[in-house]
Amino acid sequence: MRKILIPLFSVALLTSCGTAKVANDGKSATDSSPKISSKAEKAFQAAYQTISAEDLKKNLYVIASDEMGGRDTGSPGQKKAGEYMINFYKDLGISYPKALGSYYQKVPADFMKKRGGGNLPDSENILAFIEGSEKPEEIIVVSAHYDHVGTRNGVVYNGADDDGSGTVGVMEIAKAFQAAKKAGNGPKRSILFLHVTGEEHGLFGSEFYTDNPVFPLANTVVDLNIDMIGRDDPENRGKQYVYVIGSEMLSSQLKVINEAANKKTNNLELNYKYDDPADPQRLYYRSDHYNFAKNNVPVAFFFDGIHEDYHKPTDDVEKIDYALLQKRTQLVFTTAWDIANSPERIVVDKK
Numbered sequence: 623m624r625k626i627l628i629p630l631f632s633v634a635l636l637t638s639c640g641t642a643k644v645a646n647d648g649k650s651a652t653d654s655s656p657k658i659s660s661k662a663e664k665a666f667q668a669a670y671q672t673i674s675a676e677d678l679k680k681n682l683y684v685i686a687s688d689e690m691g692g693r694d695t696g697s698p699g700q701k702k703a704g705e706y707m708i709n710f711y712k713d714l715g716i717s718y719p720k721a722l723g724s725y726y727q728k729v730p731a732d733f734m735k736k737r738g739g740g741n742l743p744d745s746e747n748i749l750a751f752i753e754g755s756e757k758p759e760e761i762i763v764v765s766a767h768y769d770h771v772g773t774r775n776g777v778v779y780n781g782a783d784d785d786g787s788g789t790v791g792v793m794e795i796a797k798a799f800q801a802a803k804k805a806g807n808g809p810k811r812s813i814l815f816l817h818v819t820g821e822e823h824g825l826f827g828s829e830f831y832t833d834n835p836v837f838p839l840a841n842t843v844v845d846l847n848i849d850m851i852g853r854d855d856p857e858n859r860g861k862q863y864v865y866v867i868g869s870e871m872l873s874s875q876l877k878v879i880n881e882a883a884n885k886k887t888n889n890l891e892l893n894y895k896y897d898d899p900a901d902p903q904r905l906y907y908r909s910d911h912y913n914f915a916k917n918n919v920p921v922a923f924f925f926d927g928i929h930e931d932y933h934k935p936t937d938d939v940e941k942i943d944y945a946l947l948q949k950r951t952q953l954v955f956t957t958a959w960d961i962a963n964s965p966e967r968i969v970v971d972k973k
Protein backbone atom coordinates (compact mmCIF):
# COMPACT_ATOMS: atom_id res chain seq x y z
CA MET A 623 0.00 0.00 0.00
CA ARG A 624 1.37 3.32 -1.02
CA LYS A 625 1.96 5.86 1.71
CA ILE A 626 1.92 9.16 -0.12
CA LEU A 627 -1.49 10.41 -1.11
CA ILE A 628 -1.95 10.72 -4.84
CA PRO A 629 -3.26 14.09 -6.00
CA LEU A 630 -6.77 14.12 -7.30
CA PHE A 631 -6.80 14.19 -11.06
CA SER A 632 -9.74 12.17 -12.18
CA VAL A 633 -13.27 13.25 -11.52
CA ALA A 634 -14.61 10.73 -13.99
CA LEU A 635 -14.34 7.96 -11.43
CA LEU A 636 -15.90 9.93 -8.64
CA THR A 637 -19.50 9.31 -9.50
CA SER A 638 -21.46 7.85 -6.69
CA CYS A 639 -22.01 4.16 -6.30
CA GLY A 640 -25.50 3.02 -7.09
CA THR A 641 -27.35 -0.02 -5.94
CA ALA A 642 -25.73 -3.12 -7.33
CA LYS A 643 -27.88 -5.38 -9.43
CA VAL A 644 -27.11 -8.43 -11.48
CA ALA A 645 -28.93 -8.61 -14.76
CA ASN A 646 -31.31 -11.53 -14.81
CA ASP A 647 -30.20 -13.71 -17.68
CA GLY A 648 -33.51 -15.54 -17.69
CA LYS A 649 -32.07 -18.85 -16.58
CA SER A 650 -33.75 -20.69 -13.77
CA ALA A 651 -32.34 -23.34 -11.51
CA THR A 652 -34.08 -26.02 -13.57
CA ASP A 653 -32.00 -25.12 -16.63
CA SER A 654 -28.85 -26.63 -15.25
CA SER A 655 -28.33 -30.32 -15.00
CA PRO A 656 -27.67 -31.34 -11.41
CA LYS A 657 -24.89 -33.66 -12.61
CA ILE A 658 -23.02 -30.83 -14.27
CA SER A 659 -23.41 -28.49 -11.35
CA SER A 660 -22.23 -31.09 -8.89
CA LYS A 661 -19.20 -31.85 -11.07
CA ALA A 662 -18.40 -28.14 -11.24
CA GLU A 663 -18.94 -27.82 -7.52
CA LYS A 664 -16.59 -30.73 -6.84
CA ALA A 665 -13.94 -29.21 -9.11
CA PHE A 666 -14.25 -25.92 -7.26
CA GLN A 667 -14.06 -27.54 -3.84
CA ALA A 668 -11.00 -29.59 -4.76
CA ALA A 669 -9.15 -26.49 -5.95
CA TYR A 670 -10.34 -24.37 -3.06
CA GLN A 671 -9.07 -26.88 -0.52
CA THR A 672 -5.51 -26.57 -1.85
CA ILE A 673 -5.27 -23.06 -0.40
CA SER A 674 -3.63 -23.56 2.95
CA ALA A 675 -2.40 -21.38 5.79
CA GLU A 676 0.66 -23.62 6.01
CA ASP A 677 1.76 -22.99 2.42
CA LEU A 678 1.02 -19.26 2.66
CA LYS A 679 3.22 -19.16 5.75
CA LYS A 680 6.00 -21.18 4.15
CA ASN A 681 6.21 -18.81 1.17
CA LEU A 682 5.85 -15.66 3.24
CA TYR A 683 8.73 -16.68 5.52
CA VAL A 684 10.92 -16.57 2.41
CA ILE A 685 9.45 -13.55 0.62
CA ALA A 686 9.52 -11.36 3.75
CA SER A 687 12.80 -12.66 5.17
CA ASP A 688 15.77 -10.39 5.94
CA GLU A 689 17.54 -11.98 2.99
CA MET A 690 15.23 -10.04 0.65
CA GLY A 691 16.31 -6.77 2.23
CA GLY A 692 12.86 -5.20 2.22
CA ARG A 693 12.42 -5.73 -1.55
CA ASP A 694 12.96 -2.13 -2.63
CA THR A 695 12.23 -1.55 -6.32
CA GLY A 696 15.11 -2.84 -8.45
CA SER A 697 17.17 -4.00 -5.46
CA PRO A 698 19.02 -7.34 -5.39
CA GLY A 699 16.68 -8.47 -2.58
CA GLN A 700 13.60 -7.79 -4.67
CA LYS A 701 15.12 -9.72 -7.57
CA LYS A 702 15.85 -12.62 -5.26
CA ALA A 703 12.23 -12.64 -4.08
CA GLY A 704 11.19 -12.58 -7.74
CA GLU A 705 13.37 -15.60 -8.49
CA TYR A 706 11.74 -17.49 -5.64
CA MET A 707 8.30 -16.70 -7.08
CA ILE A 708 9.32 -17.78 -10.57
CA ASN A 709 10.72 -21.06 -9.27
CA PHE A 710 7.44 -21.62 -7.45
CA TYR A 711 5.55 -21.20 -10.74
CA LYS A 712 8.02 -23.39 -12.64
CA ASP A 713 7.68 -26.16 -10.07
CA LEU A 714 3.91 -26.10 -10.54
CA GLY A 715 4.18 -26.10 -14.32
CA ILE A 716 2.65 -22.61 -14.60
CA SER A 717 4.21 -20.67 -17.47
CA TYR A 718 4.28 -17.01 -18.52
CA PRO A 719 2.27 -15.24 -21.23
CA LYS A 720 3.68 -16.48 -24.56
CA ALA A 721 3.91 -12.98 -26.02
CA LEU A 722 6.24 -11.96 -23.21
CA GLY A 723 8.77 -14.74 -23.78
CA SER A 724 9.62 -14.98 -20.07
CA TYR A 725 8.09 -14.29 -16.66
CA TYR A 726 9.56 -10.79 -16.70
CA GLN A 727 8.15 -7.55 -17.98
CA LYS A 728 10.91 -4.98 -17.66
CA VAL A 729 9.88 -1.67 -16.11
CA PRO A 730 12.62 0.74 -17.25
CA ALA A 731 14.33 3.16 -14.88
CA ASP A 732 13.48 5.94 -17.30
CA PHE A 733 9.75 5.24 -17.08
CA MET A 734 9.87 5.57 -13.29
CA LYS A 735 12.14 8.61 -13.34
CA LYS A 736 9.72 10.51 -15.59
CA ARG A 737 6.99 9.88 -13.03
CA GLY A 738 8.94 11.11 -10.04
CA GLY A 739 10.62 7.83 -9.14
CA GLY A 740 14.05 9.44 -8.81
CA ASN A 741 17.01 7.25 -9.62
CA LEU A 742 15.45 3.84 -9.22
CA PRO A 743 17.16 1.13 -11.27
CA ASP A 744 15.38 -0.95 -13.88
CA SER A 745 12.93 -3.33 -12.31
CA GLU A 746 10.54 -6.06 -13.38
CA ASN A 747 6.91 -7.04 -13.14
CA ILE A 748 6.53 -10.81 -12.89
CA LEU A 749 3.73 -12.49 -14.82
CA ALA A 750 2.46 -16.05 -14.62
CA PHE A 751 -0.37 -17.23 -16.80
CA ILE A 752 -2.95 -19.99 -17.05
CA GLU A 753 -4.73 -20.07 -20.39
CA GLY A 754 -8.49 -20.42 -20.40
CA SER A 755 -10.11 -23.45 -21.97
CA GLU A 756 -13.08 -21.75 -23.66
CA LYS A 757 -12.46 -18.02 -23.82
CA PRO A 758 -8.67 -17.76 -23.64
CA GLU A 759 -8.68 -14.21 -25.01
CA GLU A 760 -10.62 -12.92 -22.00
CA ILE A 761 -8.29 -12.19 -19.09
CA ILE A 762 -8.88 -12.16 -15.34
CA VAL A 763 -6.03 -10.32 -13.59
CA VAL A 764 -5.12 -11.23 -10.01
CA SER A 765 -2.52 -8.71 -8.85
CA ALA A 766 -0.32 -7.78 -5.91
CA HIS A 767 2.85 -5.74 -5.64
CA TYR A 768 5.99 -7.55 -4.55
CA ASP A 769 8.16 -4.52 -3.85
CA HIS A 770 8.38 -2.87 -0.46
CA VAL A 771 10.39 0.03 0.99
CA GLY A 772 13.78 -1.67 1.46
CA THR A 773 16.38 -1.21 4.19
CA ARG A 774 16.88 2.07 6.02
CA ASN A 775 19.80 2.79 8.36
CA GLY A 776 20.60 -0.90 8.39
CA VAL A 777 17.07 -1.90 9.42
CA VAL A 778 15.16 -4.19 7.06
CA TYR A 779 11.53 -3.28 6.42
CA ASN A 780 10.31 -6.79 5.69
CA GLY A 781 6.83 -5.85 4.52
CA ALA A 782 5.30 -9.16 5.54
CA ASP A 783 1.80 -7.74 5.29
CA ASP A 784 2.65 -4.99 2.76
CA ASP A 785 2.59 -6.72 0.42
CA GLY A 786 4.15 -10.06 1.19
CA SER A 787 0.67 -11.24 2.13
CA GLY A 788 -0.78 -10.32 -1.26
CA THR A 789 2.23 -11.79 -3.05
CA VAL A 790 1.86 -15.21 -1.44
CA GLY A 791 -1.92 -14.94 -1.81
CA VAL A 792 -1.58 -14.57 -5.58
CA MET A 793 0.86 -17.51 -5.69
CA GLU A 794 -1.56 -19.66 -3.71
CA ILE A 795 -4.48 -18.73 -5.98
CA ALA A 796 -2.36 -19.71 -8.98
CA LYS A 797 -1.60 -23.04 -7.33
CA ALA A 798 -5.33 -23.67 -6.84
CA PHE A 799 -6.20 -22.87 -10.47
CA GLN A 800 -3.34 -25.06 -11.67
CA ALA A 801 -4.58 -27.95 -9.51
CA ALA A 802 -7.99 -27.56 -11.13
CA LYS A 803 -6.42 -27.47 -14.58
CA LYS A 804 -4.43 -30.63 -13.92
CA ALA A 805 -7.65 -32.34 -12.87
CA GLY A 806 -9.22 -31.31 -16.19
CA ASN A 807 -11.16 -28.41 -14.70
CA GLY A 808 -9.08 -25.41 -15.75
CA PRO A 809 -10.71 -21.96 -15.90
CA LYS A 810 -12.76 -21.08 -18.99
CA ARG A 811 -11.20 -17.63 -19.18
CA SER A 812 -7.47 -17.01 -18.81
CA ILE A 813 -5.94 -15.94 -15.52
CA LEU A 814 -2.96 -13.58 -15.36
CA PHE A 815 -1.08 -13.60 -12.05
CA LEU A 816 0.48 -10.17 -12.05
CA HIS A 817 3.18 -9.33 -9.50
CA VAL A 818 3.95 -5.66 -9.98
CA THR A 819 6.98 -3.65 -8.93
CA GLY A 820 7.41 0.00 -7.93
CA GLU A 821 4.13 0.27 -6.05
CA GLU A 822 5.52 1.98 -2.98
CA HIS A 823 7.26 4.60 -5.12
CA GLY A 824 4.17 5.45 -7.15
CA LEU A 825 2.25 2.46 -8.56
CA PHE A 826 4.84 2.33 -11.36
CA GLY A 827 4.69 -1.37 -12.22
CA SER A 828 0.93 -1.42 -12.65
CA GLU A 829 1.02 1.83 -14.62
CA PHE A 830 3.69 0.36 -16.88
CA TYR A 831 1.57 -2.75 -17.35
CA THR A 832 -1.59 -0.85 -18.23
CA ASP A 833 0.41 1.43 -20.57
CA ASN A 834 2.00 -1.67 -22.14
CA PRO A 835 -0.52 -4.43 -21.58
CA VAL A 836 0.51 -7.94 -22.58
CA PHE A 837 -3.17 -8.65 -23.33
CA PRO A 838 -5.45 -5.90 -24.65
CA LEU A 839 -7.17 -4.00 -21.85
CA ALA A 840 -10.38 -4.27 -23.88
CA ASN A 841 -10.21 -8.03 -23.23
CA THR A 842 -9.29 -7.62 -19.59
CA VAL A 843 -12.39 -8.55 -17.63
CA VAL A 844 -11.40 -7.57 -14.11
CA ASP A 845 -8.48 -6.83 -11.80
CA LEU A 846 -8.71 -8.38 -8.36
CA ASN A 847 -5.94 -6.62 -6.46
CA ILE A 848 -4.59 -7.76 -3.12
CA ASP A 849 -2.55 -5.33 -1.03
CA MET A 850 -2.25 -6.28 2.68
CA ILE A 851 -4.52 -9.13 3.76
CA GLY A 852 -2.65 -10.77 6.66
CA ARG A 853 -3.40 -8.52 9.64
CA ASP A 854 -6.21 -6.66 11.36
CA ASP A 855 -6.51 -2.98 12.15
CA PRO A 856 -7.37 -1.58 15.61
CA GLU A 857 -10.97 -1.01 14.57
CA ASN A 858 -11.50 -4.68 13.68
CA ARG A 859 -9.27 -6.45 16.16
CA GLY A 860 -9.99 -10.16 16.22
CA LYS A 861 -12.74 -9.92 13.62
CA GLN A 862 -13.07 -12.11 10.52
CA TYR A 863 -13.32 -9.31 7.97
CA VAL A 864 -11.76 -7.70 4.94
CA TYR A 865 -12.13 -4.25 3.43
CA VAL A 866 -13.34 -4.33 -0.16
CA ILE A 867 -12.83 -1.22 -2.24
CA GLY A 868 -13.98 -0.24 -5.73
CA SER A 869 -16.11 -3.28 -6.48
CA GLU A 870 -19.16 -1.36 -7.65
CA MET A 871 -17.45 1.52 -9.36
CA LEU A 872 -17.46 0.23 -12.93
CA SER A 873 -19.60 -2.90 -13.00
CA SER A 874 -22.89 -3.45 -11.26
CA GLN A 875 -22.11 -7.19 -11.14
CA LEU A 876 -18.73 -7.43 -9.45
CA LYS A 877 -19.80 -6.58 -5.92
CA VAL A 878 -22.71 -9.01 -6.20
CA ILE A 879 -20.42 -11.82 -7.39
CA ASN A 880 -17.88 -11.12 -4.65
CA GLU A 881 -20.58 -11.10 -1.97
CA ALA A 882 -22.03 -14.37 -3.23
CA ALA A 883 -18.53 -15.92 -3.33
CA ASN A 884 -18.02 -14.81 0.25
CA LYS A 885 -21.35 -16.11 1.44
CA LYS A 886 -20.79 -19.60 0.05
CA THR A 887 -17.30 -19.85 1.59
CA ASN A 888 -15.91 -18.23 4.75
CA ASN A 889 -18.58 -15.58 5.16
CA LEU A 890 -16.18 -12.85 6.23
CA GLU A 891 -17.52 -9.47 7.20
CA LEU A 892 -17.08 -7.39 4.04
CA ASN A 893 -16.30 -3.89 5.23
CA TYR A 894 -17.05 -1.06 2.80
CA LYS A 895 -15.90 1.77 5.03
CA TYR A 896 -13.22 2.89 2.58
CA ASP A 897 -15.23 2.11 -0.53
CA ASP A 898 -15.62 5.72 -1.50
CA PRO A 899 -13.21 7.70 -3.67
CA ALA A 900 -13.98 10.75 -1.53
CA ASP A 901 -12.89 9.00 1.68
CA PRO A 902 -10.10 11.02 3.36
CA GLN A 903 -7.74 8.01 3.20
CA ARG A 904 -8.26 7.90 -0.57
CA LEU A 905 -7.54 4.18 -0.65
CA TYR A 906 -9.21 3.82 -4.03
CA TYR A 907 -6.21 5.64 -5.51
CA ARG A 908 -3.50 4.08 -3.39
CA SER A 909 -2.84 0.69 -4.85
CA ASP A 910 -2.37 -0.93 -8.22
CA HIS A 911 -6.00 -1.63 -9.10
CA TYR A 912 -6.36 2.10 -9.73
CA ASN A 913 -4.35 1.86 -12.96
CA PHE A 914 -6.86 -0.69 -14.24
CA ALA A 915 -9.88 1.30 -13.05
CA LYS A 916 -8.71 4.43 -14.80
CA ASN A 917 -8.67 2.34 -17.99
CA ASN A 918 -12.26 1.26 -17.41
CA VAL A 919 -11.42 -2.27 -16.21
CA PRO A 920 -13.61 -3.24 -13.22
CA VAL A 921 -11.61 -3.72 -10.03
CA ALA A 922 -11.95 -5.01 -6.52
CA PHE A 923 -9.27 -4.20 -3.97
CA PHE A 924 -8.86 -6.42 -0.89
CA PHE A 925 -7.22 -4.83 2.14
CA ASP A 926 -6.92 -5.27 5.91
CA GLY A 927 -6.61 -1.65 7.04
CA ILE A 928 -3.95 0.68 8.41
CA HIS A 929 -2.41 -1.03 11.44
CA GLU A 930 0.33 -0.09 13.89
CA ASP A 931 3.11 -1.79 11.89
CA TYR A 932 2.14 -0.23 8.56
CA HIS A 933 5.36 0.90 6.82
CA LYS A 934 7.38 0.12 9.93
CA PRO A 935 10.28 -2.33 10.26
CA THR A 936 7.99 -4.34 12.56
CA ASP A 937 5.72 -5.48 9.69
CA ASP A 938 7.01 -9.02 10.22
CA VAL A 939 5.99 -12.60 9.48
CA GLU A 940 5.39 -13.45 13.15
CA LYS A 941 2.53 -10.97 13.30
CA ILE A 942 0.53 -12.39 10.41
CA ASP A 943 -2.75 -14.16 11.15
CA TYR A 944 -2.30 -17.10 8.78
CA ALA A 945 -5.79 -18.52 9.25
CA LEU A 946 -7.28 -15.16 8.26
CA LEU A 947 -4.81 -14.80 5.40
CA GLN A 948 -6.02 -18.16 4.13
CA LYS A 949 -9.68 -17.13 4.33
CA ARG A 950 -9.14 -13.86 2.52
CA THR A 951 -7.08 -15.63 -0.15
CA GLN A 952 -9.90 -18.14 -0.56
CA LEU A 953 -12.35 -15.29 -1.06
CA VAL A 954 -10.29 -13.76 -3.87
CA PHE A 955 -9.84 -17.21 -5.41
CA THR A 956 -13.59 -17.91 -5.30
CA THR A 957 -14.43 -14.56 -6.88
CA ALA A 958 -11.82 -15.13 -9.60
CA TRP A 959 -13.16 -18.66 -10.19
CA ASP A 960 -16.73 -17.47 -10.55
CA ILE A 961 -15.82 -14.65 -12.93
CA ALA A 962 -13.53 -16.92 -14.96
CA ASN A 963 -16.16 -19.63 -15.35
CA SER A 964 -19.41 -17.68 -15.69
CA PRO A 965 -21.20 -18.02 -19.06
CA GLU A 966 -21.16 -14.27 -19.69
CA ARG A 967 -18.38 -11.78 -19.16
CA ILE A 968 -19.20 -9.27 -16.41
CA VAL A 969 -20.52 -6.00 -17.76
CA VAL A 970 -18.96 -2.57 -17.58
CA ASP A 971 -22.08 -0.50 -17.12
CA LYS A 972 -20.97 2.37 -14.94
CA LYS A 973 -18.64 5.30 -15.37
Ligand SMILES: [Zn+2]
Binds near residue numbers: 623624625784822933
Ligand atom coordinates in the same frame (compact mmCIF):
# COMPACT_ATOMS: atom_id res chain seq x y z
ZN1 LIG B 1 2.97 0.06 1.35
